[in-house]
Amino acid sequence: MGSAGNQPLPVTYADVSAAAEILKGVAHRTPALTSRTVDERTGARVFFKCENFQRMGAFKFRGAYNALSNLNDEQQRRGVIAYSSGNHAQAVALAGKLLGVKAVIVMPDDAPAVKLDATRGYGAEVVIYNREIQDREQIARELAEKRGLTVIPPFDHPHVVAGQGTAAKELIEDIGTLDYLLVPCGGGGLMSGCAIAANQLSPGIKVIGVEPAAGDDVTRSFQTKTLQSVHNPDTIADGARTSSAGKITFPLILHHVHDMLTVTDEELLRAMFYLWERMKIVVEPTGALGAAALLEGKLNARGKRVGIIISGGNVDLKSLGRFV
DSSP, X not given: OOOOOSSOOSOOHHHHHHHHHHHTTTSOOOOEEOOHHHHHHHSSEEEEEEGGGSGGGBTHHHHHHHHHHTSOHHHHHHOEEEEOSSHHHHHHHHHHHHHTOOEEEEEETTSOHHHHHHHHHTTOEEEEEOTTTOOHHHHHHHHHXXXXXXXXXXXXXXXXHHHHHHHHHHHHHHHOOOSEEEEEOSSSHHHHHHHHHHHHHSTTXXXXXXXXXXXXXXXXXXXXXXXXXXXXOOOSOGGGOOSSOOTTHHHHHHHHOOEEEEEOHHHHHHHHHHIIIIIOOOOOTGGGHXXXXXXXXXXXXXXXXXXXXXXXXXXXXXXXXXXX
């Protein structure tokens, strides 16, 4: 783990614990699945935290619901705006529906159709943009100012990070301490939140983030201790197409995360289809990042207890059909 400097960290385990109370009875306590075949292949005891079974199909519901629940009455009355390629969009839309908060979502015109349809299905207003020539954050800021909406970013928000960390909290509470925890990484919200919880509940654990090789901005940031970016990375892992870690997530990553790994799209697809075929679970490409790192031998975990966060299962079958 690196150093985040002398500044107080923006999210602590107390925040994750508070989020767990808010999410109790609302978010699914997703299962931790095992596979004898995976254990034999890797030589490890592997536990998959299946957030593909979470409400709206991904871990993002945890952070979105926690963030909207922490808004004051006036903010809830006016509504929220978010920007996302898919899972955060659906999460904010569903959280808004459950809490009675109007949600506006800025989504790219090339977002998976299944995610666009689901976001609209939860009752959100969707604003489409072209990611090649437009800036989604600027669009969201302008609409927020015009309509008096509160911006709920996909990862760089303390209540979002705290909510995501409840996934690792549940996993360790359910299956005990771990030697390693592998977590998919886009902007670092899930990874930093899970690292906070894991280090608190499983002392000595090594938390490792996994990115697509084409979008390795957080890996480079972690290695150089300087925030790096990448523009619109070309990867099948659409949930990890973020340009960089954030002002909130980056110091948390430096403080709580032990290492970063990357996998190619080819390796990612192999792992995803392996999980489909052997474990009979539907996992989206981004959701298989952690599993790909282990299955492709990026980490020698022989004889160790390994947790893997399966972050989501919202697959656009039409777009993936060409790879089958």
